[in-house]
Amino acid sequence: MNVVSRGIKNALRSPMRSGAIVLMLAISIGLILSMLVARSSVNAKITEVKSSAGTSVTISPAGVHGFDGGGDPLTAAQITTIKDTAHVSSIVATLSDQLTTSDTSLTPSLELGLFGARQQRSSTDSTSSTDSNAAAPADSSSTETTTTRQAPTPKTTVTGTTDQNSVSTDGSDLVLSSGSSIDGSSSDLVALVGTSLATKNSLKVGSTFTAYDKTITVKGIFKTGNTFADSGLIMPLATVQTLTDQSGAVNSVIAKVDSSDNVSSTVTTLKSSLGDKADITSQVEQAAASVSSLESISSLALAGVVGATIAGSVIVLLAMVMIVRERRREIGVIxxxxxSNVKVIGQFVSEALTLTIIGAIVGLSLGIVVSGPMTSSLVSNQSSTATTQAGPGAGGPGRMFKGGMSQLSSNITQVTGSLTPQVFAAAVGITLIISIIGSAVPAWFIARIRPGEVLRTE
Amino acid sequence: MLVVKNLTKSFNSAGGEVHALKDVNMTINTGEFASIIGKSGSGKSTLLSMLGALDVPTSGSIQVDDIDIAKLSAAKQTAYRAKKIGFVFQHYNLIPNLTALENVMLALEFGGMPASKRKARAQELLTEVGLDEDEQLRKPTRLSGGQQQRVSIARALANKPAIVLADEPTGNLDSETGKKIFDLLHSLTRSENVTIIAVTHDMDIAGKTDRTFRLKDGQIVIEK
Known part of the structure; x- marks a missing residue:
């Protein structure tokens, strides 16, 4: 029997007490592993979200939100300002309009539904009330106003853009199921038709339809998988500007910044140059706001690791100090x-190590089991906060873009706790630190015990 | 041969300096059985701890076979205790979670005996002091007081020490068992040629030893 085997034997000397120590240790080691897993998973997610956020800056006229709100479109001069801003590598400008059945020969493919009907009722209400006031103010009455209300009709959205890919909802290039691309910088009377709209109106490549009293030729059919987008039209920006008598006007500009590091400064520059005429948002800023709750989980997890390490060390330390005090006489006898001191300390260190190793085996198994659910629970508990924080930032100018952003936000809550070998190694390393701290102080106590005590206490 | 010269041990206490031992001189020949008697606080245990290199004297020398153990380094004192000294305590002081056999083997380990030879040597010693095979594999709590003291004696003799120091070896035993233990120690002195120094209260035992030293207030007052 040597020093190590005596230490192991001593660790199992009092099963009840050793069991309690092992259990407490296992809980703290399990917590360390879970927190390390949570931290590394959350950090990986933060990096992923930040890197996927891209370098786009969206500029929309102040007060405009999709087709809601009010304000003046951005002018050609403002677009030039944006284009000339430092670090802006390229811009995509869009001007959207909605075609009623009186503006076009197309039948809208989008059903109004309860939501659409409600939206349209409120807008026709205001129109008809203004009309009746202007025509015959004396005869107007609230009853008449109500009776003049028209039945709501679905509309077709037309997007004039310099780059057809800006309509794609997932950030990749627009997928054409047939036909070819259109030149965004031209002013040809051509259009790409969403697959739903094309089916509804039996349109094919080469077909024509009427809009704004002009004959438009279908150049291609696109499919995004987004019902709203697939029920719309894409035309060159200049074409829409001419057809709607809004020369040079746009209602959304997406500027690409040369690198993600320059996004914040570019946003600041644009805000000062455009003043209160435009609302400016960037995905990087939104992503930063969205991941701030994840960052707080990450620091929380780090605090958990430190706390559990301290707790684990204190448990081993106090247990070993208690054991050393209790076996003072035995140490004196040995x-x-x-x-020698080395042999006695070696025996007690091996005892502490045995307890720590058993605690580590139990704790790490516990950690493997609970780290996944714990990470999910940590992240989902914070998800309401994440949504609140992302809310104001995610208010993008276009509905499609906004949809993309909320998709990004919802991805943030989908953090899966994954145990990597590095995280496991870190947990094992920390456990080793615990046993070293837990044995160092008792070792000092042991070295101070004089063999003469064995006689003196008798 | 053990030669103690002008041995003094002082402690600093709250009430000033306390002299536990004052100028003690004694000589004990190899193979002799000596006893030290005296009242509580007379300095018996202090003297024993000096002889066993458990404590360092304030002044004076303790020569064992011409080596002054008082001047050895801590590490050398440990080695000296392991190889040259055997201890027998009143409360046996066996390691509670080791069997009788393992307790003896522990002393052999400290004495530097190779692991392969320890078990046979420990069994031989335990048989010699009167423990059968079954008893050798028991832990101290499952042995009687007399049996525990036998294990303790076997442990003390494990490394063929020059001196066995016994602190009240029969103090915790009934008179009959105490007598048997004394006889065992006595016979071992003869067969192994070991010097035994026993601190005792028992005048019967003291009367049967080769030499007796009486301590009073840290000084040897009677030597016979």
Whole structure:
């Protein structure tokens, strides 16, 4: 029997007490592993979200939100300002309009539904009330106003853009199921038709339809998988500007910044140059706001790791101090019969190590089981906060873009706790630190016990 | 041969300096059985701890076979205790979670005996002091007081020490068992040629030893 085997034997000397120590240790080691897993998973997610956020800056006229709100479109001069801003590598400008059945020969493919009907009722209400006031103010009455209300009709959205890919909802290039691309910088009377709208109106490549009293030729059919987008039209920007008598006007500009590091400064420059005429948002800023709750989870997890490490060390330390005090006489005897300090300390360190290793095996198994659910629970508990924080930032100018952003936000809550070998190694390393701290102080106590005590206490 | 010269041990206490031992001189020949008697606080245990290199004297020398153990380094004192000294305590002081056999083997380990030879040597010693095979594999709590003291004696003799120091070896035993233990120690002195120094209260035992030293207030007052 040597020093190590005596230590192991001593660790199992009092099963009840050793069991309690092992259990407490296991809980703290399990917590360390879970927190390390949560931290690394959350950090990986933060990096992923930040890197996927891209370098786009969206500029929309102040007060405009999709087709809601009010304000003046951006002018050609403002677009030039944006284009000339430092670090802006390229811009995509869009001007959207909605075609009623009186503006076009197309039948809208989008059903109004309860939501659409409500939206349209409120807008026709205001129109008809203005009309009746202007025509015959004396005869107007609230009853008449109500009776003049028209039945709501679905509309077709037309997007004039310099780059057809800006309509794609997932950030990739627009997928054409047939036909070819249109030149965004031209002013040809051509259009790309969403697959739903094309089916509804039996349109094919080469077909024509009427809009704004002009004959438009279908150049291609696109499919995004987004019902709203697939029920619309894409035309060159200049074409829409001419057809709607809004020369040079746009209601959304997406500027690409040369690198993600320059996004914040570019946003600041644009805000000062455009003043209160435009609302400016960037995905990087939104992503930063969205991941701030994840960052707080990450720091929380780090605090958890530190706390559990301290707790684990204190448990081993106090247990070993208690054991050393209790076996003071025994240590005296071992020293009296010729046991050196190194041998006695070695025996107690091996005892502490045995307890820590058993605690680590139980704790790491516990950690493997609970780290996944714990990470999910940590993240989902914070998800309401995440949504609130992302809310104001995610208010993008276009509905499609906004949809893309909320998709990004919802991805943030989908953090899966994954145990990597590095995280496991870190947990094992921390456990080793615990046993070293837990043994160092008792070792000092042991070294101070004099063999003579064995006689003196008798 | 053990030669103690002008041995003094002082402690600093709240009430000033306390002299536990004052100028003690004694000589004990190899193979002799000596006893030290005296009242509580007379300095018996202090003297024993000096002889066993458990404590360092304030002044004076303790020569064992011409080596002054008082001047050895801590590490050398540990080695000296392991190889040259055997201890027998009043409360046996066996390691509670080791069997009788393992307790003896522990002393052999500290004495530097190779692991392969320890078990046979420990069994031989335990048989010699009167423990059968079954008893050798028991832990101290499952042995009687007399049996525990036998294990303790076997442990003390494990490394063929020059001196066995016994602190009240029969103090915790009934008179009959105490007598048997004394006889065992006595016979071992003869067969192994070991010097035994026993601190005792028992005048019967003291009367049967080769030499007796009486301590009073840290000084040897009677030597016979």
């Amino acid at each position: 020293k009296a019969i010729g046991g």
